[in-house]
Amino acid sequence: MSGCSCAILCLIFLLLTVACSPDNVGGLTTYHVHVDASKIVQNLTHFWESTGFCPPLPHQRADQYDLSEDEVQNLALIGSVPLGGIKQVRIHWLLDLVTARLESGHPVYNFTLLDNLVDNLWQNGLYPGFELMGNPSNIFTDFENKTQVYMWRDLVYQLADRYIEEYGDGYVEMWNFETWNEPDHHDFDNLNFTVQGFLNYYDACSEGLKKASPYLKFGGPGGACRQPSFSRICWALLEHCSNGTNYFTGETGVRLDFISFHKKGTPGYSMTILAAEMNTIHKIQTDYPKLKDVPIYNNEADPLVGWNKAEEWRADVRYAAMVAKVIVMHQKFIIGAGMPFSLLGNDNGFMNFHPNYFQQRTLLARFQMNKTEPRSVQFVRKPVLTVMGLLSLLGEEEVYGSTDLPDRNSLSDMNSPVDVLAAVHTPSLEHSSDSWQASVLVYSSNDTAEVVNPMATVQLNLNNMRPPENTTDMMYVLYQLDNQHSNPYNVWLKQGKPVFPTRQQFAEMRAAEDALRFGPKPFPTSGSMSLSTPLPRPGVLLLHVCAKPEQEPDQTTSVRLHKITDDTVLVLWDDKCVNSRCLLTFEVEFSSSSQKGPYKRINQRDQIFTAFVYSPTQISSGLPVTTVHGWYRVRAVDYWGRAGEYSLPQKL
Template structure:
């Protein structure tokens, strides 16, 4: 019976709230994490808000129950702007019915472009999905969060993508990686390939904390509401306490027609002005499109193997990282003008950094995950490096812990690398960060790996 179920759910909410409060008053709790369709649909959503607004707490007898955030799930149906439009509609209804909830934090923690995670969609395999994720974020920043008359306390935007793809849809489900279940080895093992959508999420980490003004001027004069090209600019002000940190500005651009791929190509000119005259300013660009950074396309060209060989995995993974250029010195006059072709879909990021007072801090947390004979995953943490102006991480190996040599030939700013040399992988591993000025941070503590496979 629906009403009995609803009252049980509300008691459950109160129990969670009081239990968490007893554990720590710092823990945040809210809900319901559901669709919030207009009334009379979504009865559980609306009854929870009513209960928290002026209902009776089952455990304390008080009127009203804490609601630290309101979480809703609004998906795009293949459109980016539709997500934002549905959120605004739902929150306006919430504010009308429950005026004192007007300032409560709003989360959309399932802002996916389309429902049905397991339904294979070609656009989920490549940069189309990656560019759409960026577009949704930039629309929220530009059309909602940064608006002076905004009344919505929009706090969290995330996706429901923690799934593992399965045969034969390795790349085309709503996942961040392509999973290959390698049942042709003894014992069987699993290989993962990073999809462009996860690569782009790594690039988002280069954004600063403060949004600054940026706009797109188009000769066609199209509306900026749902335009094909969009931009977000940010700055990062360093902490005085971190000599390895420095002033940064980031420009993030997308070219996207939502979940459609098109043969259209735009040439953009980026003008950045009024930059501070800081010490040894440099810039680096990162670029993603479906020709150069598309592991799915590489896999298709190899004949779509179910069990790629180590050499084939190497070729597929060579398309994981963005195309990076630079670092280049920032022009003396403080004005940078760049031209860039942006096919649909594509993502382009410019990262501008002032030189820090010291080298990057030490890489920590190196760990090794066995894959199969002759293959190991090297993982590390960059949380203590205290610099985002990193050109690459160098992964070094020594069979005996004495003389080390670099083993990752390609530069990468990501913190995972697969070592598959075709020979023994037993030995010692360490990782260090190299900044945009070529200065190396301290190597991590070495970690020994002893191969257990026969």
């Protein structure tokens, strides 16, 4: 057995042993965290920037969900995470948005509905995790029929070529094209899918994509990959890609650009996600050594099976802290062990249903305002989406970070309730708005359990927090996400759980969306600092240290206005061209008079998310505002108070 395999088996044993362990250090009230920004550990690829959802039945009417006003807002707010903190939205049944008719025995496809969804993703800086799943107008019936196998290949080619033509190679090459979701559950949309038929389908997908561009990614099997007696298609596909015969070329082996599976947690325990992953990775690498270097995706790594189960921990910071914990554990224990782990997806892009506004597996709380005329919908950001904004501030290189808890290889500390992930960012361009940064994320999580001792203290000992050029002008900001300050669900409970909140009640909930911010404050010129701060449980801390950029932030771009009601508008913008992560806030300004102004700032609270819901009840400055119709503009302000250029004004 190879050394790598031995290491995997040992790690599986450790994970399984401690998965149900109690909080081993629950008696401690102070945690010491040590960070050395000069010691690079490994790359940090932001492998967690993925979510997903499934439209409800019937699949053939997926457009009523995917293209609804509710989904338009949902995707816009998911896309508002700063710095592209969520990029991929993996969506089931996409091909049921395509319709087909036969002309002289040949299919003619209408992609209009799918076009609309892809364009909505693109507008919001997102891209699809594109499962080649669905049956356009039910014209396919049997993938052991040669004619239909070739028809499917041509459909996939037309689809990929269409979007390359529309959006360019660069955008479509980011997509993860994937096989049918959970094939061993046999939900095949009226298709007769034998094991051999699925392998034929796989080859048709692969060849269709390759014909459009050899640079498109395609993988699978996108299922649980449990024991072979249950997951026959999963293991048959891995065997096929490793040793089988390509249906179209006759060659041995078929390309597999990534191996995707779904490993979720058992109720209450995040460690079981890693234990299940390691067990499956070990079996794949043992049985199929040719695939040992293929990237691994767990694109449904949720703490609990069942998106619609109402769980109170999904409503508050427990869920956010648990997501952060799972990400840190993957970086340290799976990627750190040399596994080719490349994507961790939380399948939490769903939209809740009454009466569970916050408690389902969603990123936002949806309120369907059915008493308005016309009907409207409004959303409130949950802590689990806010934490994605904090994670986006991490750099691309992990640096040394440790706690005073037992060694990370010990059995007793594998499932730590507190841990740290530190990283640095080095700018790619000199003399720009970008600069050297260091970030330190600390989580405090007892998974989904109720917290007995909710408050502790963390002592941050920071060393060598200096950019390579020894810049002495640095600032730091500390963000704190906790249930006292960042809990819209608690606000909603105190309001009496309104089904149709008033504008004032929405304003109160949204006031609790963001993490509490301390600073910016000057960072010592020595590059070292010791900082003591409260550590709530559940909670997430993010310390962000920035060297002063030579230039102020660049211009904010792509302001868009989405009317929610006659007196409420969703203002959206893009931060891709700002070229600075060291942002104190975006300032959103409004003029009811003219494009030239005068303008007044309308977002009272500082924010780094790129979306703002504007309603007159949320306006201050001592001036009553009775309309949302007028001109809007946005600019970025950095930690030094320097403002970038305003966006081009947009009129509603």
